Amino acid sequence: MSSYKLLKNIFVDTIDVDEYIELESALYSYNTLFDSISRPLKMILLFGRPGTGKSVLLNQIYQNLKYQREIHYFDAPSIEPREFFRKFFKLVTLKELPKNTEVNFTTLIDYCKSIRGKREITILLDEAQMYDEQMLEKIRVLSDTGAIKFVISIHKTQNEDLIAKEHFQTRIWETIELRNISKEELKTYIHKKLLKRNYFDIADTIKEKHIHLIYSFTKGNFRECNKVMFKIFEIYEYYEAQPNSKIDTKKFSTKFIEMAAIRLGYINV
Amino acid sequence: MYDMKELEKKWFKYKLKQSIPWFILVIAVALMILYYNNRVKVNTLLVDYYNQISEKYFPKKIETNTTIVTLDNRTQVVEVPLPLPDINESEDELNVSDEIFDTNDTLYETNSSNPFFSSIKDAPEVDKKTPEEILEDEIEKRHEKKYIHIKKSSDAYQEVEQRFVTSQDPEDALFLARIYYEKKNYKKAEEWAFIANELNDESEESWLIYAKAKAARGEYLKAIHILDSYLQKTNSLGARKLLEEYKAKLSKK
Ligand SMILES: Nc1ncnc2c1ncn2[C@@H]1O[C@H](COP(=O)(O)OP(=O)(O)O)[C@@H](O)[C@H]1O
Ligand SMILES: [Mg+2]
Numbered sequence: 001m002s003s004y005k006l007l008k009n010i011f012v013d014t015i016d017v018d019e020y021i022e023l024e025s026a027l028y029s030y031n032t033l034f035d036s037i038s039r040p041l042k043m044i045l046l047f048g049r050p051g052t053g054k055s056v057l058l059n060q061i062y063q064n065l066k067y068q069r070e071i072h073y074f075d076a077p078s079i080e081p082r083e084f085f086r087k088f089f090k091l092v093t094l095k096e097l098p099k100n101t102e103v104n105f106t107t108l109i110d111y112c113k114s115i116r117g118k119r120e121i122t123i124l125l126d127e128a129q130m131y132d133e134q135m136l137e138k139i140r141v142l143s144d145t146g147a148i149k150f151v152i153s154i155h156k157t158q159n160e161d162l163i164a165k166e167h168f169q170t171r172i173w174e175t176i177e178l179r180n181i182s183k184e185e186l187k188t189y190i191h192k193k194l195l196k197r198n199y200f201d202i203a204d205t206i207k208e209k210h211i212h213l214i215y216s217f218t219k220g221n222f223r224e225c226n227k228v229m230f231k232i233f234e235i236y237e238y239y240e241a242q243p244n245s246k247i248d249t250k251k252f253s254t255k256f257i258e259m260a261a262i263r264l265g266y267i268n269v
Numbered sequence: 270m271y272d273m274k275e276l277e278k279k280w281f282k283y284k285l286k287q288s289i290p291w292f293i294l295v296i297a298v299a300l301m302i303l304y305y306n307n308r309v310k311v312n313t314l315l316v317d318y319y320n321q322i323s324e325k326y327f328p329k330k331i332e333t334n335t336t337i338v339t340l341d342n343r344t345q346v347v348e349v350p351l352p353l354p355d356i357n358e359s360e361d362e363l364n365v366s367d368e369i370f371d372t373n374d375t376l377y378e379t380n381s382s383n384p385f386f387s388s389i390k391d392a393p394e395v396d397k398k399t400p401e402e403i404l405e406d407e408i409e410k411r412h413e414k415k416y417i418h419i420k421k422s423s424d425a426y427q428e429v430e431q432r433f434v435t436s437q438d439p440e441d442a443l444f445l446a447r448i449y450y451e452k453k454n455y456k457k458a459e460e461w462a463f464i465a466n467e468l469n470d471e472s473e474e475s476w477l478i479y480a481k482a483k484a485a486r487g488e489y490l491k492a493i494h495i496l497d498s499y500l501q502k503t504n505s506l507g508a509r510k511l512l513e514e515y516k517a518k519l520s521k522k
Contacts, residue, residue, distance in 0.1 A: 238273050259280045269279045269286070 004240055007202065008233030010193055011226040015059040021192045023185050029057055032176050037061070037071075037122055037151065041173040042143040046153040048178030051223025054153045057178065058124045061151075071122040077130045084135070092121065092148075105138065112145035121148050128152040180220035187211045189222070190229065205252040213257050217266040231260035400464045404434070439468035439475075446478045450485075458482040473505055480511060489519040 020026075036044045046054055055075070062073040072091050077084065085103035090096055093111060097103060125131075131139070143150050156177075181189065190211070194203040218224035235256045239245050247253075261267045426448045433441040446461035459482035466475040476499040484492040496512040499505065 235273075235276075255280065258283065259276055262279050262283060263276055267283055269283045 002237050002240055004233045004237035006197070007194075007199060008230045008237065010197055010199075011229035011233070013223060013226055015055045017060055017063045019193075019196075020056065020060055021189055021196075023181060023188060025179070025181055025185060026053060026057070029053070029176060029178055030060060033057060033061055033151070036174045036176065037065070037149065039174075042146070042149060043140075043173060044149075044151045045175045046151055046178070047156045047175070049180070049221065050155050051221045052178040052180060053222050054155075054178055055126050056222075058126055058151065058153055062124055065122075069122065070119060071124065073124045073126070075126050077125070077127055081135055081138075088123075088142075109141060109145060112142060112147040116145060116147040119147065122151065123148060124151045124153070126153045127155070129154045181222070182220060183211060183215045186215050186218070186220050186225060189225065190214070193229075201249070202252075205250065207252065210252050210254065210257060213254060213261075217261045217264075227264055228257070228260050228266075231263055232256050235259055235263075400467070401434075404430075437468065439465050439472065442468060443472060443475055443478075446475065446482075450478050450482055453485075455482040455485040459486070473499075473503070473507065476505075477507055477511065480508075480515075484511075484515055484518075489515045489522070493519065 033044070033046065046057070048054055058073060062071055065071045070091075074084075074087070082102060085105070085108070086097050089103045089108065092108070092115075125139070128136075139150060139152075142148050187206075187208075190206060191203045194200075194206075214225065214228055218228055232253075236247065236253070239247055239256075258267065262269055426445055429441050429444055429448075432438075433445070442461050442465035446458050446465055449455075449461060450458035458478055462475050462479035462482060465472060466479060469475070476495065480492040480495045480499075483489075483495065493512060493515050496508050496515070499508050500512065
């Protein structure tokens with residue numbers, strides 16, 4: 001298999017803990033969230049633009065704490081509230097909900113109240129912007145029982161963050177915002193990603209000017225950066241497969257970065 | 270995979286677009302340099318030419334005071350010549366030097382087409398100087414030797430001399446040659462005749478005064494030579510008469 005095929009796959013989006021890179025900003029967010037969870041808070045809002053590492057952070061927390069405490073990660077929200085509550089019922093009561101039955105919300109609340117002080121359950125809700133008002137209201141009621149702690153991760157788009165905040169304003173005790181990373185960190189991110197798979201030579205060819213160019217397109221967004229890197233290696237892969245390919249392995253191609261940017265729509269020609 | 274050829278084309282287009290401002294900049298700079306260089310070249314050519322001409326015919330302008338005078342609501346710029354350096358203020362009578370200059374006998378060579386100029390060139394005391402230099406020399410000499418004591422304010426020719434610096438009028442030069450000749454200052458007469466002739470060599474009087482001044486200083490050979498060359502151009506009766514006279518005087522000597 002072409003080395004470029006392997007290289008491009010390094011930059012496929014994943015929240016796998018094995019792919020986690022310890023960046024200063026990521027570490028800071030991790031510690032903040034960890035502290036918040038350790039305190040008796042009912043709700044924690046985690047927000048930031050898509051691709052700023054919210055899911056990665058939630059997963060990292062989940063994987064590290066899952067053997068120490070009752071913590072659960074809800075990734076993509078079930079479209080059906082029924083599904084959500086079935087899952088929720090199971091992890092709270094530790095019992096499977098009998099088939100053809102529905103969760104009675106009032107009894108669920110009562111149950112939660114009954115376990116307050118005895119158990120402490122943390123629920124990590126990813127992509128919470130997809131829950132509707134009714135669901136969010138129910139979540140709020142559940143957290144009010146004092147037995148369930150929610151970490152609500154919400155995509156912040158230009159105006160949405162305000163709406164999200166407003167909704168939880170009265171209940172939220174802590175807000176953690178994730179931002180795009182700096183150019184320096186982007187360099188670390190790309191280099192560490194490559195070094196993790198022992199691509200020392202490639203990492204070495206990616207210089208400041210290439211980082212500068214990539215940063216100019218991605219603005220330090222993890223997901224955008226992954227997309228660009230994937231595309232670059234995909235282009236490499238294509239040229240490598242050509243009959244008389246003239247790929248310069250000593251130098252990282254600025255041309256390919258630009259081609260990737262054109263392809264991904266960062267540059268309009 | 271998607272169309273890579275298409276992507277490549279787009280990339281070239283992008284690069285082209287990116288380089289256009291630079292391209293324009295480079296061309297603009299190149300044009301500016303070209304334009305500037307040419308202008309400088311043309312300018313230096315013009316300046317050189319001007320200098321050649323003006324050096325030959327006109328002295329550098331003497332600095333002037335510029336005064337703005339308002340006359341019937343219109344503004345006019347009046348140039349007032351700066352006064353010449355002070356010459357001896359004494360009120361003594363004009364004193365003409367009778368000093369006889371060395372005569373150089375090797376001057377009678379006529380291979381030059383214009384003996385008038387060749388004789389001037391060869392003349393030991395009147396080098397081919399610009400009128401300005403001549404004037405300067407003269408002022409210097411007046412200081413050193415005090416041959417000439419000029420009543421500064423009243424003499425018309427002094428004013429004319431000053432005026433000439435700016436006017437460059439051949440008539441003024443001729444006037445001065447005439448007046449110095451009358452005052453028996455033959456050296457100055459000769460100089461002014463030369464200047465007048467430089468400005469207008471059609472003027473017979475400038476030739477004649479020049480020859481007469483030379484003769485008056487005993488340089489008959491030169492005087493004859495000058496008259497000879499003038500007679501090659503014209504058929505002047507006055508010049509012929511003088512020529513005969515000087516030839517006679519020379520043979521008597
Ligand atoms: N600390 C990190 N280490 C390694 N990869 C990361 C890290 N943070 C983000 N990423 C990468 O960025 C991608 C997008 O992050 P993600 O958490 O899915 O963003 P969000 O949930 O905010 O939209 C992930 O798939 C992952 O590849
Ligand atoms: Mg996510």
